[in-house]
Amino acid sequence: MSSQGTSSAIARRGLLFVLSSPSGAGKTTLSRQLLARESDMVMSVSVTTRKPRPGETDGKDYHFISRAQFDQMVKDGELLEYAEVFGNGYGTPIKPVNDWLAEGKDVLFDIDWQGTQQIHARMTDDLVRVFILPPSAEELRDRLVRRAQDAASVVAKRMAEASNEISHWAEYDYVLINDDLDQCDRSISKILDAERLRRHRRVGLDTFVKRLRKHL
Numbered sequence: 001m002s003s004q005g006t007s008s009a010i011a012r013r014g015l016l017f018v019l020s021s022p023s024g025a026g027k028t029t030l031s032r033q034l035l036a037r038e039s040d041m042v043m044s045v046s047v048t049t050r051k052p053r054p055g056e057t058d059g060k061d062y063h064f065i066s067r068a069q070f071d072q073m074v075k076d077g078e079l080l081e082y083a084e085v086f087g088n089g090y091g092t093p094i095k096p097v098n099d100w101l102a103e104g105k106d107v108l109f110d111i112d113w114q115g116t117q118q119i120h121a122r123m124t125d126d127l128v129r130v131f132i133l134p135p136s137a138e139e140l141r142d143r144l145v146r147r148a149q150d151a152a153s154v155v156a157k158r159m160a161e162a163s164n165e166i167s168h169w170a171e172y173d174y175v176l177i178n179d180d181l182d183q184c185d186r187s188i189s190k191i192l193d194a195e196r197l198r199r200h201r202r203v204g205l206d207t208f209v210k211r212l213r214k215h216l
């Protein structure tokens, strides 16, 4: 077996990979591309009280639930984190996350800064935080208008919220500027590869080194 083969066979703990950005910075496209090439990565599907947009599928993009259901999940401790965004409730169901981590899968989250702070408080060592910045205010506005899935008033509101979301950039481990989608995509891959190699995640290293030293 090659040395690379040996080292990649070492058991590793899954990680929690957060991508945050203001709406329209390209996060959804980047998430999709990441999931398409990473067989060991799964997407956390959030619950939300907002209405589905055209083309969104229940259970895939979000679990669309009522406010009463959302409040009950909060009360029952079923959410790893939750927040109010644009007047709607959003949250991450905790059970699938724990199941995936136990299976050694990496979990991708498209959540805002509030949720990221909460996961950081509960699961610091498992978390990798990436913030995506738009290249300019003009570009962000164009993307929101081009997407045109939301009413004009919603676009204006989201532009106003972008500044607030961006103010939390320094709470993230990595900050990328999405002026070139492919470049940004490559940077995300590099971050993921390096984070997977971190010593504390490679739980099989201890046994490997013990066996290695026995023969020295």
Ligand code: 5GP
Binding pocket: 020, 021, 022, 023, 046, 047, 050, 081, 082, 083, 085, 090, 091, 092, 110, 111, 112, 113, 114, 115, 116
């Ligand atoms: P959208 O309505 O455009 O899908 O999402 C609006 C914002 O809510 C985005 O910034 C997205 O990252 C955030 N968001 C989506 N799901 C969750 C979640 O489960 N928790 C938190 N805290 N934010 C979320």
